[in-house]
Amino acid sequence: MPPSSLLALLDANFNRAREAARVLEDQARFLLHDPALSKKWQLLRRSVGTLEARLGPLSRSRHVAADPGARDQAAPARNPNEIAAANARRLQEALRSLEEHLKAVRPPIAREAARLRFDAYEAQQAALHGPARRLAGVRLMALLTEALCRRPWLETARRLVKGGVDAIQLREKALGDREFLKRARALRKIAPVLILNDRVGLVPLCDADGVHVGEDDLSIADARALIGPARILGVTVHSSRDPVAGADYVSAGPVFVSLQKPGLKPAGLESVRRAVKRGMPFFAIGGITEKNLQQVIRAGATRVAVGTALAAADDPERAARMMASRLRQAGNR
Template structure:
């Protein structure tokens, strides 16, 4: 299992960030202020846009130590030597992703219920995303909301690092960390915020206080 600090996991949204330049600047600012992972996710984009964004993000994040994860597109991850790939239940199977990436890259898998959690191929993945915990407007094809009680049950049953995702805003991270999440993934809590640095630091502070 490849180590990854999931504490504050930023999932980029090109619409909320204001396009490519806004995505890169938001990612850089967030990483400079403590975000540990940045995922490139732009489902409406063409491949060349994905590649341009991945190249720019790779260069911007290199000095920060934040991991660059590509959503779904293994070819883009390979093209820019990203840190890893995150896939959903209907994307390329984890076994194929691992075979293409090799043993040293990070592979994450989305889960949204107890059955999916029980079926996670632990020998092939490095972390799971669990959600949506709360209602979210940033993913049109999101699975049904899990809710706090079922999320806590999934955390009690998990056998690998897990990051919570879905509708997580300031004030909603602490209960998830206390329930056993290794980190929280956010979109609009950072993307599109008037002060990305301030938003990032506020979330990190909430996470640290919950862990204490």
């Protein structure tokens, strides 16, 4: 059995590792709504516990009163991203300490600690670059269709981004793939997040962040198989019974009469309230303007997808700035 001082060190680092993994698991589950990432952190946390159990009851060696570092306070994190980064570092550092100090006394457990440290690094990369993290900062998505634009479509896009649009979804139903791809590549240079509407096969060719599929497009499973796990997948739903497993976000609406789809009966603000109850990220969509945006926010939306009110605005930059500002305020409540 290792000396009691070493047992106390191991106990402290196992505690740090488990606690950090729990924080990251909760973030993935409740803030990012990412079940796959949450499962990664959960499995890692449980693996740490299993590893600790192989050493016996370490808590008997715990002497908080005699520990000079027991009451050290870390610098406070200011937002969820900083909390995630701090706890990922804490987890990796604790596992490294376990690895180094167990090498001489329990080499097999030291090797397991090393493996878990690399698993933690991979999970952190998934958290930083996965679809949930990229989607987390998106509040205002512009639906870009040339026919709606009062200015040249690319100039309109630039003005929208300058005004605060977080994502652009390229919607051009009538364009051939070659011209669509040309436009998508131009937008890739300016859009913070680029989503393609329907054209799943073009996503990797322009390095788009994701794709949005409708009811008559590919299934969620087929679209995911084509774009992979690291890209954003959005899906249109009109009922709480529509399948959404495997999607990163859904659209809720049309909330009001849509000029792009005038024949589609609006679902009203109730569609927003239903989306809130569903418990996954969603964008309210359909006829949303600067004038009715506050109603949509009061119904529970913090994200909206807007076409005509942005693309057809006399001043797209101003329109985007006004809507983005209200959505930021709603998201910070």
